[in-house]
Amino acid sequence: MKSTQKTKAIVLRSLDYGESDRILTFLTDEFGKLKGIAKGARRSKRRFANALEPFSLTTLLFSRRGGGGLAFIEGSDVIRHFAGIREDLDRTLVAACVAELAEHFSVEGKKNLPLFDLLTDFLDLIESGRMTEAAERFFELRLLKAAGFEPVLDRCVTCGAPLEGIESPRFDCREGGIRCARCAVNSPDFIPVSAGTLRTLLMGRDIDFERMPRVGLSGPMAREGREILGCFIRHLTGRELKSVSVLSEIRKRYTP
Numbered sequence: 001m002k003s004t005q006k007t008k009a010i011v012l013r014s015l016d017y018g019e020s021d022r023i024l025t026f027l028t029d030e031f032g033k034l035k036g037i038a039k040g041a042r043r044s045k046r047r048f049a050n051a052l053e054p055f056s057l058t059t060l061l062f063s064r065r066g067g068g069g070l071a072f073i074e075g076s077d078v079i080r081h082f083a084g085i086r087e088d089l090d091r092t093l094v095a096a097c098v099a100e101l102a103e104h105f106s107v108e109g110k111k112n113l114p115l116f117d118l119l120t121d122f123l124d125l126i127e128s129g130r131m132t133e134a135a136e137r138f139f140e141l142r143l144l145k146a147a148g149f150e151p152v153l154d155r156c157v158t159c160g161a162p163l164e165g166i167e168s169p170r171f172d173c174r175e176g177g178i179r180c181a182r183c184a185v186n187s188p189d190f191i192p193v194s195a196g197t198l199r200t201l202l203m204g205r206d207i208d209f210e211r212m213p214r215v216g217l218s219g220p221m222a223r224e225g226r227e228i229l230g231c232f233i234r235h236l237t238g239r240e241l242k243s244v245s246v247l248s249e250i251r252k253r254y255t256p
């Protein structure tokens with residue numbers, strides 16, 4: 001017997017499958033990450049409208065037949081379409097990074113409401129055109145925290161010395177934390193990072209969402225933030241995420 005369930009869901013990934021089906025990955029508020037198949041999705045515009053486009057926030061109806069595997073998507077209604085993201089290349093690329101990170105750091109069947117709310121808030125921010133590069137780092141920090149992988153930036157991860165007392169902090173990607181000069185001795189591969197960058201990242205992690213776009217990371221600080229969080233995320237995921245490398249390649253090419 002099948003029973004239909006209902007949840008709010010954000011489309012993270014959408015892949016055409018066969019003649020008319022789609023395979024989808026969602027982040028839901030009730031069931032964590034959810035993978036499903038929408039039979040006839042590309043024919044039945046009425047049943048799915050544009051509710052299955054990447055980044056759309058929808059009310060999803062789905063069922064499970066047999067054990068495990070893909071859920072069957074029975075229908076979906078758009079709550080937010082985020083059209084303002086799709087009509088702008090940079091916004092689309094940033095949203096793709098945010099979605100891929102959320103996909104990687106969410107778990108199938110495991111509810112994670114903070115992560116769901118975080119993604120919704122950031123899609124909203126991207127759509128509003130107020131997203132900044134610093135806010136991309138703040139998203140990463142908040143995502144890592146929601147997923148249980150928060151890096152230690154306010155003290156030496158080894159001896160616990162507070163950031164204020166550390167002369168030249170270095171970031172250890174494998175440990176996911178900074179180390180003081182004494183604890184980083186003989187480890188040349190640790191990344192030097194200024195206390196100013198760390199303080200700004202910590203502020204951006206904790207600040208009210210509304211005020212976040214006003215906190216900036218410029219020049220060398222932006223580069224340091226990119227380097228340490230990029231390195232840590234690559235260490236956790238085991239590879240460079242595709243959307244992240246596309247975004248950085250395009251920015252390198254088109255930023256004056």
Ligand SMILES: [Zn+2]
Nearest residue numbers: 156159180183
């Ligand atoms: Zn130390």
